[in-house]
Amino acid sequence: MADEFLDLTADNLANEHLCCIIRTRRPHPGVEAKRVWLADRLNEGHVFRKLDERAAVFIEYAPLESAWVPVMGDNYLYLYCLWVLGSSYRGRGYGSRLMESCLADAEEQGRSGVCMLGARRQKAWLSDQRFARGHGFATVDETETGYELLAYSLDGTVPRFSPAAKVGTIASEDLTVYYDDQCPYIHQSIELVRARCAAARAPVALVHVETLEQSKALPCPFNNYAVFYRGRLETVNLLDSRSLDRLIGAS
Structure with missing residues (x-):
């Protein structure tokens, strides 16, 4: 109705x-x-x-x-x-x-x-x-x-x-994306990151958050997605082509 x-x-x-x-x-x-x-x-x-x-x-x-x-x-x-x-x-x-x-x-x-x-x-x-x-x-x-x-x-x-969420840094310098399956748009963002990083030969870690315990221990604020680069939290926005290219310098 x-x-x-x-x-x-x-x-x-x-x-x-x-x-x-x-x-x-x-x-x-x-x-x-x-x-x-x-x-x-x-x-x-x-x-x-x-x-x-x-x-x-x-x-x-x-x-x-x-x-x-x-x-x-x-x-x-x-x-x-x-x-x-x-x-x-x-x-x-x-x-x-x-x-x-x-x-x-x-x-x-x-x-x-x-x-x-x-x-x-x-x-x-x-x-x-x-x-x-x-x-x-x-x-x-x-x-x-x-x-x-x-x-x-x-x-x-x-x-x-x-306390972990306030850290905002990780040891790895590589592009690192933490994500779960809550948002329907996450799948296409992850596939974009995977393909574009492969084409640019840019190292990337895609970390699928699959449990409540994992999510509670993340080193950053997280609503369903979070991006680190060079060890620092960059954003909780889903990456698109433009924002990804700004991070890794892909052409």
Whole structure:
């Protein structure tokens, strides 16, 4: 129905579109990888709530204890993504309704609040932090690499980045990408990096994060993807051709 939202469940996951990549009717490797990833997350309290039509209008969040991010805290929800894309959908209050549904879930579950990853400068692949601040989120922790943890606290407590997440460096000088299967676009970014680095004979390490424990121990902020080069955290944005070429100097 128009203007109605639905949650993905074990019963409808196989048939519902996943919002981000909606242009193709053929099976998409990134979408199918996310379906598998989600199937294992739903019984952990992970929520994927979407507009009940073929649109990129959705929110995704999970209990912080089981969220694949190096953030520590008691009794919080972690907000991975909130997107309303397309001129047909913006300005209709969908973003506020989705955010308010998440905050209401936190309150009904007796949670301490909701947190999310932000940055001193808005990053392309992170949800709009100005929008979040308008709903009561505030910076509660930050890293020297320019990332912030935003939180909406219901009881005065706040979460923190893990000590490892604040390191922001690794021993390897090679291009290193940490990634999981949560975002459907990750597959094509990883394949681009793999092919372009091979063509440029540039060494690269593609580190597939496959467990909660791995994600909690990562040496950087992480929402589902993080890039290091010459031992330093560069970005949590998914690499495209232009940004990759700027890093490795490929032609």
